[in-house]
Amino acid sequence: MGRELAIDLGTANTLVYRQGEGIVFNEPTVVAMNASTGEVEAMGDEAWQMIGGRSGNVVAMRPLRHGVMTEFDITERMIAVVLRRVGASRIPKPRVLVCIPSDSSEVERRAVEEAVRFAGGRSVVLVEEPLAAAIGAGLPIHEPVGNLIIDVGGGTTEMAVVSMGGVVSGRSIKVGGFDFDAAIQEHIRARFGVAIGEKAAEGLKIAIGSAFPSPRNVAATVVGRELATGAPVEVRVAGDELRTAMAEPVARIVEGARRTLAEAPPELTHDVLETGMFLTGGGGLLRGLDMLLAQECEVPVHLTERPLQTVVVGAGAMLEHLDDYRTAFQLVRRRRLGESRWSRVRLG
Ligand SMILES: Nc1ncnc2c1ncn2[C@@H]1O[C@H](COP(=O)(O)OP(=O)(O)OP(=O)(O)O)[C@@H](O)[C@H]1O
Numbered sequence: 001m002g003r004e005l006a007i008d009l010g011t012a013n014t015l016v017y018r019q020g021e022g023i024v025f026n027e028p029t030v031v032a033m034n035a036s037t038g039e040v041e042a043m044g045d046e047a048w049q050m051i052g053g054r055s056g057n058v059v060a061m062r063p064l065r066h067g068v069m070t071e072f073d074i075t076e077r078m079i080a081v082v083l084r085r086v087g088a089s090r091i092p093k094p095r096v097l098v099c100i101p102s103d104s105s106e107v108e109r110r111a112v113e114e115a116v117r118f119a120g121g122r123s124v125v126l127v128e129e130p131l132a133a134a135i136g137a138g139l140p141i142h143e144p145v146g147n148l149i150i151d152v153g154g155g156t157t158e159m160a161v162v163s164m165g166g167v168v169s170g171r172s173i174k175v176g177g178f179d180f181d182a183a184i185q186e187h188i189r190a191r192f193g194v195a196i197g198e199k200a201a202e203g204l205k206i207a208i209g210s211a212f213p214s215p216r217n218v219a220a221t222v223v224g225r226e227l228a229t230g231a232p233v234e235v236r237v238a239g240d241e242l243r244t245a246m247a248e249p250v251a252r253i254v255e256g257a258r259r260t261l262a263e264a265p266p267e268l269t270h271d272v273l274e275t276g277m278f279l280t281g282g283g284g285l286l287r288g289l290d291m292l293l294a295q296e297c298e299v300p301v302h303l304t305e306r307p308l309q310t311v312v313v314g315a316g317a318m319l320e321h322l323d324d325y326r327t328a329f330q331l332v333r334r335r336r337l338g339e340s341r342w343s344r345v346r347l348g
């Protein structure tokens with residue numbers, strides 16, 4: 001059995017790939033904490049169930065924000081739970097590859113390494129998410145052609161041009177599916193004076209949300225709490241108004257994609273104009289986002305086959321072919337030493 005593991009520690013979902021086996025863990029990045037002791041009692045699906053079944057002392061929390069650990073101790077304990085659940089304690093000296101946002105600071109990178117070591121990982125290799133995503137999408141990353149990958153996650157959107165085994169240019173913006181949900185919550189509050197939960201907002205988004213106008217205007221109902229009275233009420237919303245509500249975060253992603261394309265080295269832009277961009281991540285499933293990107297960036301857009309798994313599948317492929325990807329690791333390492341060709345321009 002393989003002793004190597006790859007982890008995609010996402011803001012919304014955590015996935016683990018085990019060498020020779022494939023995806024062995026795929027659950028929400030949520031922990032159930034005992035409010036009085038501060039102990040992490042469960043994570044993932046189990047954590048959700050605990051919150052539902054037992055109220056009182058157990059609280060749910062997401063230890064990552066925009067792809068970055070905001071609660072170090074809790075994340076550390078959460079990773080320990082995940083590694084235990086995939087049987088890592090029975091692997092002698094497990095080697096763990098962890099995907100991180102491409103704009104992670106040196107401090108953030110060290111924190112991830114430390115957390116994984118604490119949790120039982122012997123040697124830790126960090127790899128940038130867009131590179132793993134490009135591999136997971138099956139792009140020819142080792143060839144001297146430009147591949148544009150856009151990974152819309154829950155808390156971040158990573159965009160990068162990948163070529164010759166490394167990330168050539170790109171950017172990471174702090175916008176993702178959770179921002180679409182928040183925009184829906186805000187809209188329902190403003191229009192109806194009703195508060196709805198995060199999960200209800202996400203449900204609406206998945207059911208009738210879209211980024212691109214459609215001739216078929218669908219509608220759905222949602223239950224919330226009237227702000228004025230606190231009473232439960234049902235409101236009916238149309239797909240069109242959700243599109244308008246989500247327009248701002250969606251536009252930031254489109255703008256980021258456009259700039260990534262504009263800033264790519266000209267010799268690679270040519271390839272991208274021909275082959276198009278590859279859209280992945282759970283947020284990439286937002287209806288019509290592919291069409292909007294294609295229209296605004298004027299390139300073909302391809303949605304990857306299993307957008308929620310692309311990053312961990314790519315990271316898993318790196319485990320299976322560690323030697324082939326040595327160049328990629330070297331690029332990552334070199335970048336950490338500050339010698340990179342990575343040109344990053346932040347959105348204002
Ligand atoms: N069918 C769908 N339509 C729209 N959005 C969806 C759909 N399915 C999942 N999502 C959204 O995808 C997001 C999660 O995507 P993903 O698992 O790729 O994020 P993550 O990797 O955990 O986050 P990040 O990469 O930002 O750290 C959530 O916001 C979720 O609502």
Ligand SMILES: [Mg+2]
Nearest residue numbers: 010153281311
């Ligand atoms: Mg992700």
